[in-house]
Amino acid sequence: AQKVTQAQTEISVVEKEDVTLDCVYETRDTTYYLFWYKQPPSGELVFLIRRNSFDEQNEISGRYSWNFQKSTSSFNFTITASQVVDSAVYFCALSEAGSRDDKIIFGKGTRLHILP
């Protein structure tokens, strides 16, 4: 069965610090997709990134970077030089491409507070 664990319920850091949000997943499939979403205080859900299981290259997008490691079943998200606008709840999600189900499983989210 698929599962996504975001062990950090809430994190607070001071602006300009770097912060890493952890995501650990469980799946029996060899083909799967991992996602990160951001939910700012306004409530909408914003897609950040998708990674498929065959692409272990790390990704960088501005101040955001993602570290995908199949050996540890982790897909961690790092914000460099954090800003107050990064304050949000961040969700990691998993979808198994090879299973009969086409469910998407979300983690419980990490609430990130960036303090000015």
Next chain:
Amino acid sequence: EAQVTQNPRYLITVTGKKLTVTCSQNMNHEYMSWYRQDPGLGLRQIYYSMNVEVTDKGDVPEGYKVSRKEKRNFPLILESPSPNQTSLYFCASSPQVNQETQYFGPGTRLLVL
């Protein structure tokens, strides 16, 4: 503008009074899905649909029904709402289930008294 719309955005109702939350997308997406978001539980998938007339249960389908008679619409039906269905509901769509961008609606906040 590409978007997913949900109606209503806010709803207060009483136990047992049937209600429907509509969801519509204008992107000709095949995959549509409903989630509920609860504090400490994150987002949980209720139902999803791979295409017209194809629907399947997510992780928390009890107490909900859906239909997919047209590609653009995916209503969520609560036949007999109960207080434990008080939640924030999101509809989402994507071209296929694992496509890069899943578009989410703005959310519907439901309170069942």
